[in-house]
Amino acid sequence: MPSLQSVISCLSDYDPTALPVAQANRIIGEVVEPVRGVEQLAIRSALDRVLAEDIVSPIDVPAHDNSAMDGYAFSGAALQATQTGEIELEVIGTAYAGAASDSRPGASQAVRIMTGAVMPAGCDTVVPQEFVEVLADGARIRFASDAVRVGDNRRLRGEDLARGQAALSAGRILQPADLGLLASLGVAEVRVRRRLRVAFFSTGDELRSIGEPLDAGCVYDSNRYTLHGMLRRLNVDLIDMGVVRDDPAALEEAFRTACETADAVITSGGVSVGEADYTKQIMARLGDVTFWKIAMRPGRPMAFGRIASNGHDALLFGLPGNPVAVMVTFYHFVRAALHRQMGASVPPLPLMRVRSAQAIRKKPGRTEYQRGVLAQVADGNWEVRVTGQQGSGVLRSMSEANCFIVLGHDQDSVKTGDLVEVMLFDGLV
The missing domain is CATH 2.170.190.11 (Molybdopterin biosynthesis moea protein, domain 3.)
Structure with a gap:
């Protein structure tokens, strides 16, 4: 598989201090490769698994007029x-x-x-x-x-599927209708990609797990819970490694353990300017890792690459520490990368163009993901409004939203009544 540095070296306009969202996704897409393991499952056990090979119809469906x-x-x-x-x-x-x-x-x-x-x-x-x-x-x-x-x-005979016709393509995430289709063909078992293993942990001496006393200056760790929920939606095997304190030895042990047991490692915190340098040093020392300041809001700092330990390697996604930034970077970078690593063919979610209910300030040169509420108004049209304060630490802005308002890299401020693009949470979260 291509190394991260070899991919980056081919980009003439690469700037890790102001990386556009599209370029970051392009780099990640070129580095990530599907896992190779395959297993055979009864179709009742194959829901939400990734099909490893094409299914060709062995019969005509229906078999007769x-x-x-x-x-x-x-x-x-x-x-x-x-x-x-x-x-x-x-x-x-x-x-x-x-x-x-x-x-x-x-x-x-x-x-x-x-x-x-x-x-x-x-x-x-x-x-x-x-x-x-x-x-x-x-x-x-x-x-x-x-x-x-x-x-x-x-x-007509064969009007649904003709003998020899491709019924389902490799890379498909099997849905309930697919199981019925397989059954209609008399297919009892299918070959699927093995389930992806993902380890995740939070870093920071200020973090406390639920049930621990909240000392002065400390906060409860919410990121592991949102990561747990987002990863569950992807049907992967989860390895929750808890909170790792800001200590070089503890961090290195956590990275090595995660790398040796998982296909991908996701961390939150420790990649921003001003955070402990040894976190970045450990990430870089263990593999082919780069640190980005992505031209987006929220979620500017991010680390990406591949780390290795004792003959094992894993993808690394070092996400910001702020709760909303963790979710935004996960949905717009990590989710697609994990789908690719799973071997799944998942098209990008469509964007809708709807009317903005209010003015939104925006500077060109970065992509913004405002949290919004999309609703149908009295005139029958669809309209979106932001969910109040949009700070990257205001997790309520995600909880109340039903969509992202996606303001593109070159876009300027929005006036009331302007059309804006939105990405619905339905199908994403």
């Missing part, structure tokens, strides 16, 4: 032959789902048919039973010739 509803099957030629606007047919039998019909209706005959039943020979059209008048003798039916067209209500 069949009826899409309860009604009467007949030859559509009868619709073209009528002169009166009405069709009257003799009913010569019934076709049930799960059994082939031996009825062979003629030009003026029909077969009573149930949903999913194989179409009888010579039949290509089904008239729904609610459009049909059953005549007194029960052996004949009548319906208007314009009630159906030729071919209506017939499902």
Whole structure:
């Protein structure tokens, strides 16, 4: 796999003190490679796992032309032959789902048919039973010739999937509908990428875990809980290493332990200007790591690279210490990188353009992720407003929001009523 430094050396405009968001994501994308481990699972156990190989349909689905509803099957030629606007047919039998019909209706005959039943020979059209008048003798039916067209209500053999057609592609994160699709093909087991292992810890002497007394100048560690929740959404194996104090020996031991047990390591704190130099020194000493000041708000400081210990290596994401900055950098850098490391093909989430309910101050030269509330207003349009104070330590701004207001790198201030881009939390968080 390419080294971080080799990727960076190919960039003519690389500036680690003012790195645009897009360039940081490009660098990360070129360094990260999928894990190689694969395992075979029963489809009931494969939900949210990453498919390791294409699934090719071994059969036609459906296996035969069949009826899409309860009604009467007949030859559509009868619709073209009528002169009166009405069709009257003799009913010569019934076709049930799960059994082939031996009825062979003629030009003026029909077969009573149930949903999913194989179409009888010579039949290509089904008239729904609610459009049909059953005549007194029960052996004949009548319906208007314009009630159906030729071919209506017939499902063709292989119209869902044809034998040999790709049903699911490698890299797909399997969803409930996919499990049903696999079952419809008779596929009992699938090969999936092994589950990613992610270790995470917080750094700082001021941090306390829940349940510990909160001394003067100390705060409860919220970052591990948000990281735990965000990682759970990705269906990875979690290694929570707690809070690591600002001590060189303790930090190095934590980094080595994490590296030797996980595929990726995520830390919060210790990468900002003014924080303990030995944190950065340990990160750099253990591998190919660079430290960035990303042109974004919140979440400017970040470390990224690969660390190694005792023959093991892992990706490293050193995130800022402020709670909102941790979440923003995770969603806009780490999430996509972990998907790639999992072997998952996940397209970027779409951005919506909606009206801003207020003016927003913004300087060109950085990307901003304001926390917003998107709602439909009286005129039927969608409008977004910020969730009050936007400081990187105000975690309530994330809790109250349902979207990011994404203000691009070159964008200036926003006026009330201007269109802005938003990224919904639905599907992200």
